Amino acid sequence: MGISLLAGLVAIEAGTTVKSGFCGKLLVDAGAEVVRLSLPDTGDAPLSEWLDRGKASVVIDWRIPEGEVLLSRLLARADVLVSDFEGPAEAAALRDAATRHPRLVHTVLTDLGSSGPFAERPATDLIVSALSGMCYINGQAGRQPLREPGNQAAIVGALAGYIGSLAALANRDQTGHGQAVEVSALEAMVNVLSPSVLQCSYQDGAPHRHPSTDGFLFDCADGQVSIIISAQRSWETILDVWGITIDPAEAEKFTEANRRTNMPAIRALLAPVLANKTRREVFEELCMVHVPCGMLMTPADLPHDPHLMQRGSFDTLAGAPGAKRVFPGPGFRVANQPPTAERKLPVLGADTARILAPLGAEGGLE
Amino acid sequence: MSRMPLEHVRILDLTQAWAGSYGLQLLADLGAEVIKVESRSRPDPWRGGFVASRGLPCYPTDGPGERPYNRSYLANSVNRNKFGITLDLNTAEGRTLFLDLAKTADVVTENFTPRVLSNLGIGYDVLNAVRPGIILLSMPAFGLSGPYKDFPGIGGTIEPMSANASLLGEAGGRPQVSGVMYPDAVAGLNGAAAVLTALHARATTGNGAHMEVSQHESMIAMLGEFFASDTLPELARVGNRDLHLVPNGIYPCAGDDEWVAISVRDESDWANLRDAVDAPALRDQALCSVEARRAREDAIDTAIAAWTASRPAPAVEELLCAKGVPAARIRSMPDVLACPQLNASGYLQSVPQPEGIPPAPMPGIIANLTATPGRIRMPATGHGEHSHDVLRRILGLGESELAALEAKGIIGAGPPPA
Numbered sequence: 001m002g003i004s005l006l007a008g009l010v011a012i013e014a015g016t017t018v019k020s021g022f023c024g025k026l027l028v029d030a031g032a033e034v035v036r037l038s039l040p041d042t043g044d045a046p047l048s049e050w051l052d053r054g055k056a057s058v059v060i061d062w063r064i065p066e067g068e069v070l071l072s073r074l075l076a077r078a079d080v081l082v083s084d085f086e087g088p089a090e091a092a093a094l095r096d097a098a099t100r101h102p103r104l105v106h107t108v109l110t111d112l113g114s115s116g117p118f119a120e121r122p123a124t125d126l127i128v129s130a131l132s133g134m135c136y137i138n139g140q141a142g143r144q145p146l147r148e149p150g151n152q153a154a155i156v157g158a159l160a161g162y163i164g165s166l167a168a169l170a171n172r173d174q175t176g177h178g179q180a181v182e183v184s185a186l187e188a189m190v191n192v193l194s195p196s197v198l199q200c201s202y203q204d205g206a207p208h209r210h211p212s213t214d215g216f217l218f219d220c221a222d223g224q225v226s227i228i229i230s231a232q233r234s235w236e237t238i239l240d241v242w243g244i245t246i247d248p249a250e251a252e253k254f255t256e257a258n259r260r261t262n263m264p265a266i267r268a269l270l271a272p273v274l275a276n277k278t279r280r281e282v283f284e285e286l287c288m289v290h291v292p293c294g295m296l297m298t299p300a301d302l303p304h305d306p307h308l309m310q311r312g313s314f315d316t317l318a319g320a321p322g323a324k325r326v327f328p329g330p331g332f333r334v335a336n337q338p339p340t341a342e343r344k345l346p347v348l349g350a351d352t353a354r355i356l357a358p359l360g361a362e363g364g365l366e
Numbered sequence: 367m368s369r370m371p372l373e374h375v376r377i378l379d380l381t382q383a384w385a386g387s388y389g390l391q392l393l394a395d396l397g398a399e400v401i402k403v404e405s406r407s408r409p410d411p412w413r414g415g416f417v418a419s420r421g422l423p424c425y426p427t428d429g430p431g432e433r434p435y436n437r438s439y440l441a442n443s444v445n446r447n448k449f450g451i452t453l454d455l456n457t458a459e460g461r462t463l464f465l466d467l468a469k470t471a472d473v474v475t476e477n478f479t480p481r482v483l484s485n486l487g488i489g490y491d492v493l494n495a496v497r498p499g500i501i502l503l504s505m506p507a508f509g510l511s512g513p514y515k516d517f518p519g520i521g522g523t524i525e526p527m528s529a530n531a532s533l534l535g536e537a538g539g540r541p542q543v544s545g546v547m548y549p550d551a552v553a554g555l556n557g558a559a560a561v562l563t564a565l566h567a568r569a570t571t572g573n574g575a576h577m578e579v580s581q582h583e584s585m586i587a588m589l590g591e592f593f594a595s596d597t598l599p600e601l602a603r604v605g606n607r608d609l610h611l612v613p614n615g616i617y618p619c620a621g622d623d624e625w626v627a628i629s630v631r632d633e634s635d636w637a638n639l640r641d642a643v644d645a646p647a648l649r650d651q652a653l654c655s656v657e658a659r660r661a662r663e664d665a666i667d668t669a670i671a672a673w674t675a676s677r678p679a680p681a682v683e684e685l686l687c688a689k690g691v692p693a694a695r696i697r698s699m700p701d702v703l704a705c706p707q708l709n710a711s712g713y714l715q716s717v718p719q720p721e722g723i724p725p726a727p728m729p730g731i732i733a734n735l736t737a738t739p740g741r742i743r744m745p746a747t748g749h750g751e752h753s754h755d756v757l758r759r760i761l762g763l764g765e766s767e768l769a770a771l772e773a774k775g776i777i778g779a780g781p782p783p784a
Contacts, residue, residue, distance in 0.1 A: 003563075005563045005564060005566065005567035005575065006563060006566060006567070007570075008570060009566070018591075026559065030563050047590070047591050047594060049594050050590040050591055050593065050594050051590070107733075112707055113707055113711055115711070116706075116707045116710045116711045117706045117707055117710055118706070118707035119707075121687050121692075122631070122635070122687065122690050122691060122692040123692050123694075124608075124611065124614070124629035124631060124692045125608075126606055126608070126614055126615075126616075126627045126629050126692075127627055127629060127692045127693070127694045129627070130616070130626075130627035130694040130695070130696050130697065131694050131697055131702070131705065131707075132697070132702065133697050133698065133699050133701070133702040134545075135606075135616060135625075135627065135696050136545075136696050136697060136698045136699070136701075137544075137545030137546060137699075138534070138542075138544055138545045139536075139542065139545075140542070142623075143536065144536065144605065144606070144616050144618070144625065145616050145625055145696050146534060146535070146536070146542070146605065146606060146616070147606055147616075147627075148530070148534065148544065148548065148588075149530060149533035149534050149589065149592070150533070150588065150589055150591050150592060150609075151591060152588050155588050156552075156555065159552075159555040159556070159559060160555070160732045160733050161733065162559050162562075163392060163396075163555070163558050163559055163562060163732060163733055164732070164733025164734070164735060165733075166559070166562035166563060166565070166566055167371040167372055167396045167562060167733065167735060167740075168371060168735050168738075169566055170371055170372055170374075170375070170562065170565055170566065170569070171369070171371035171372075171735065171738050173566075173569040174369075174374055175369070175738075177737065179735055179736055179737035179738065180736045180737075181733055181734065181735050181736065182733070182734040182736060183732070183733045183734070186707065186708070187708065187711075187713050187729065187730070187732065188732055190702060190708060190713075190714075190729045191392075191729040191730075191732045192548070192551040192552075192555070193546065193551075193699075193702075193729075194388070194391075194443040194444060194728065194729055195384070195439065195440055195443040195444065195546065196545075196546055196699055197443070197699060197702065197703070197727070197728060197729060198439045198442060198443040198726060198728060199439045199443075199699070200699040200700055200703060201439075201703075201724075201726035201727065202425070202426040202427070202439040202442075202723065202726070203426065203427055203439070204427050205700070206698040206699045206700050207545065207546075207699060208698075209545060210545065216522060217526065217531070217540070217541060217543075224526070224541065225526070226522055226523050226525070226526045226531070226543070228520060228522055228523060230421060231421075256420070256421060257420060287514070287517035287518060288517075290518050291518070292518045292519060292520050292522070292523045293523055294519070294522070294523030294524065294525070294526040294527040295526060295527060296526040296531060296532055296541055297526060297527055297528070297529045297532065298529055298532045299529050299532075299533075299589065299592040299593055301529070302528075302529055302586060303593075306512075306513055307508065307512040307513045307514040308512070308583075308586075310511070310512045310513065311509060311511055311512045311580075311583070313580075313583050313586070325593070325594075326593060327590050327593050327594075328583070328586040328587045328589065328590050328593065329583070329587070330583075330587060331552070331553075331555075331556035331559075331579060331580075331583055331584030331585075331587040331588075332556045332557070332559060332560035332563070332577060332578065332579045332584065333577070333578050334575055334576065334577060334578070335490070335502075335504060335510050335575075335576035335577060335578040336510055336511055336576075336578070
């Protein structure tokens with residue numbers, strides 16, 4: 001069973017991007033009933049297998065009067081509407097419909113803002129990342145800036161949308177009133193970078209890309225591990241558990257103040273030990289003595305990791321043809337409860353009659 | 367002033383460093399009364415220690431000052447709108463005061479390793495006994511269960527463990543970690559989401575909950591699109607390329623470290639980009655599909671880079687945006703602070719800083735609740751700054767009791783008495 005904390009909550013997700021898709025996924029993963037609302041002329045949403053499991057799919061053309069009536073009935077039963085339509089007509093129609101339901105929380109997700117000088121600009125996840133300052137600090141000095149892999153600016157925006165939606169519901173619990181919530185992925189990503197924003201004022205300048213951004217990744221027998229050697233206690237523990245001695249003539253290179261700038265010497269010192277150990281051996285030996293260490297994992301590795309398997313961190317797509325397909329579960333859970341269940345992917349529009357019929361909408365569906 | 371959405375919520379926050387402190391700042395920004403509880407003798411590591419830290423260059427350019435622990439940009443970026451108290455939880459008196467505060471609280475948050483809270487005698491069972499319906503949020507690096515549960519983890523090890531590092535990097539290059547300990551912020555967002563989810567359930571059912579954020583899992587959850595394949599091939603690093611958009615990249619421009627990001631969402635964007643760049647490599651009519659462009663992505667990227675290389679990034683941004691093609695100059699942090707969008711909306715706000723540090727621009731409230739918005743009300747709390755105020759206001763302690771607790775080093779601000 002998945003998390004059921006939002007049992008009874010009804011959310012309508014109306015959008016075309018990862019922003020609304022992931023926000024709806026957060027809601028459905030936490031136990032809400034989520035209805036993905038699509039226009040008739042749109043195809044399946046991008047990344048549907050990942051984002052849409054467990055949701056219902058309803059198709060309504062709310063740009064025409066008959067559809068508007070159906071939308072209104074659906075919203076009358078809903079607690080939250082999450083939308084990210086960029087087309088002005090679709091967005092305005094949703095906004096107008098939402099304002100007629102005073103208990104509804106309507107969360108509008110945009111890339112760059114609903115108003116303001118950039119509101120009309122075309123954008124993607126990469127553009128949001130570029131404008132947020134994230135790309136400038138990711139990557140290697142002198143090389144090209146990098147975004148986080150995938151659509152993480154959009155997902156950060158979706159998380160902000162979820163936080164805003166739930167805060168508005170908390171407010172409704174106290175006052176009885178819903179409201180509009182506005183979230184831009186750009187603002188959310190800049191918020192995530194708050195430490196870098198403040199650094200800029202405190203230290204009078206921009207944080208830059210580092211000369212070496214493979215961080216503390218070291219080669220070992222079957223891949224790479226990240227070992228945090230900055231703290232003095234960790235460093236001394238590493239030397240101790242692996243029986244490494246330092247030539248006194250070289251000691252100056254390995255002081256707390258000098259280690260960061262002497263990575264080649266550190267790599268040379270640790271290489272003979274690491275060459276005979278697997279990622280897992282290094283990871284477990286160091287973590288057991290409280291030295292932070294990480295194995296370099298790929299997406300293919302993760303579903304087979306014993307820790308994640310025991311925790312039930314991945315959920316399976318029900319009814320997938322051929323090989324079983326797994327996706328990462330939610331980023332939060334009820335303590336000590338597996339968060340996920342096997343769930344089906346909705347078929348576009350297949351739930352339209354089932355959802356709308358109880359609302360007195362027979363005969364108005366097509 | 368309108369009410370704030372969470373002003374009925376009181377939270378005792380034991381989290382430290384970035385992840386938890388950030389998540390709780392998000393809730394404080396939306397009106398929650400967040401009381402940051404630190405140890406008198408061991409402050410939040412993001413403060414840099416009582417003596418100016420050499421390992422964490424976190425102070426303003428004019429120096430660490432008399433109270434360096436209140437002058438770290440790291441701590442001050444994620445602890446605004448909070449009250450700060452100290453309590454030595456290893457003493458019976460400190461623990462009793464904590465539980466007395468918990469009797470009045472809605473939420474307790476912590477990011478210790480799993481056993482610590484119970485060892486301190488303030489685990490979920492104890493908290494739920496003194497305050498039925500309380501919500502506890504635990505944020506250990508690898509979660510509360512599983513073989514790694516007691517292992518330490520920080521952003522720099524979570525990035526490789528979550529596969530983010532294996533996907534971040536240039537094609538053919540080594541895996542990389544982010545420029546900041548970004549998984550901390552992701553865990554913070556999930557922590558705020560977890561608390562709000564449990565608050566909704568409690569409003570509906572009256573029941574509290576023990577919530578859990580594994581920093582490891584919350585980072586993996588960002589990467590779901592890389593699992594949408596039957597075989598999960600060992601994915602290569604692809605720089606800024608996208609699974610669905612071609613081209614999608616960051617290209618060099620005229621000047622030092624000047625770059626522009628360009629995305630093509632659809633065939634209309636492609637036609638407009640092709641007309642702007644006007645290079646032979648892009649003219650082939652057969653390139654009018656994502657699949658066709660994918661097959662020649664290297665040549666397309668090379669042609670775009672050759673076109674951008676002689677042009678200033680702002681000019682490329684302006685030209686392409688005018689044609690409806692997504693484009694943006696890569697912004698450094700000073701550029702972000704000057705962003706017309708973030709300033710016109712009032713999102714970037716000048717916020718007072720502690721210890722004589724001049725007011726500085728900070729990001730505003732992460733979500734704009736249009737009828738009942740959050741507000742920035744207080745600068746980042748100093749270490750133990752509100753110890754007396756909070757214990758007087760909530761527990762009714764008198765001056766002599768407060769003085770006695772301070773003399774014993776259980777409460778107070780700054781380094782404990784020698």
